[in-house]
Amino acid sequence: MSRRSGAATLRVTDAVPVFAALADATRLRLVRRLSVDGPLSITRLSEGTGVTRQAITRHLYALGDAGLVRNARHGRERVWELDLKRLEYAKRYLDQVSAQWDAAADRLKAFVEDGS
Amino acid sequence: MMAKAQPAQDAASTDRIEKSLVVRAPRSRVWRAVSNAKEFGAWFGMKLEGDFVENATVRGRITHKGYEHITIDLLVQRIEPERYFSYRWHPNAIDMSQDYSAEPTTLVEFFLEEAGEGTSITIIESGFDRIPATRRVEAFRMNAKGWDGQLKSIERHVS
Numbered sequence: 001m002s003r004r005s006g007a008a009t010l011r012v013t014d015a016v017p018v019f020a021a022l023a024d025a026t027r028l029r030l031v032r033r034l035s036v037d038g039p040l041s042i043t044r045l046s047e048g049t050g051v052t053r054q055a056i057t058r059h060l061y062a063l064g065d066a067g068l069v070r071n072a073r074h075g076r077e078r079v080w081e082l083d084l085k086r087l088e089y090a091k092r093y094l095d096q097v098s099a100q101w102d103a104a105a106d107r108l109k110a111f112v113e114d115g116s
Numbered sequence: 117m118m119a120k121a122q123p124a125q126d127a128a129s130t131d132r133i134e135k136s137l138v139v140r141a142p143r144s145r146v147w148r149a150v151s152n153a154k155e156f157g158a159w160f161g162m163k164l165e166g167d168f169v170e171n172a173t174v175r176g177r178i179t180h181k182g183y184e185h186i187t188i189d190l191l192v193q194r195i196e197p198e199r200y201f202s203y204r205w206h207p208n209a210i211d212m213s214q215d216y217s218a219e220p221t222t223l224v225e226f227f228l229e230e231a232g233e234g235t236s237i238t239i240i241e242s243g244f245d246r247i248p249a250t251r252r253v254e255a256f257r258m259n260a261k262g263w264d265g266q267l268k269s270i271e272r273h274v275s
Binding site: 035093097098102107111113 | 130140141146155158159161235241244252
């Protein structure tokens with residue numbers, strides 16, 4: 001099992017900046033909003049949040065540093081969008097679920113081989 | 117639908133997870149561990165509030181320390197004695213303040229086969245491509261805490 005846990009350790013270490021960036025309610029809301037509504041300007045992202053544009057901007061750059069979002073120019077406007085592809089979120093998520101099943105399969109094996 | 121007896125092969129998929137293992141135990145023993153709700157709970161780490169019955173929902177409460185507040189509903193799909201067992205659930209539905217009921221579920225399937233002296237078990241969870249991106253991000257974040265604990269316990273085992 002040591003090989004498996006070693007791989008898990010590497011993945012978790014890689015993910016630390018991502019966890020840190022998401023450990024904030026405003027940033028999580030921004031990520032959720034971008035995942036539902038697609039690319040948006042800072043003005044749109046600030047609307048109705050009760051958070052200043054400056055604060056939203058800071059949060060977006062923090063998310064950007066973790067590789068979660070990126071900004072792009074759409075005509076005259078700068079928009080922010082999720083960078084799911086670069087992060088390979090689907091795969092990372094699946095890696096987690098996969099590791100959970102590895103652990104569950106180990107427990108099942110031990111359970112039936114114990115002769116209980 | 118294709119026949120369920122053999123798991124389909126699709127290694128590069130982001131939609132599914134597949135685990136295969138061979139255990140040194142007779143198929144009848146493995147079948148009991150998989151299809152009997154009490155035994156399933158014992159190795160999975162949850163206490164189920166009923167038996168597994170096709171097309172019925174059973175609620176399970178996680179028994180891992182620190183996760184006892186989490187309940188998970190298993191929607192049992194098909195039970196084919198000694199061969200196949202399947203259920204649906206909301207993967208990583210661990211934030212009890214959220215209502216997951218309207219969201220897509222994944223399908224978890226167990227395939228059992230004789231393998232020499234023992235039994236081969238294939239576990240497949242599929243349907244992840246339909247899980248909203250937001251959920252994946254949140255699950256990823258929430259799992260971080262769980263991972264911390266797991267890594268510590270792994271470290272204790274290997275050192």
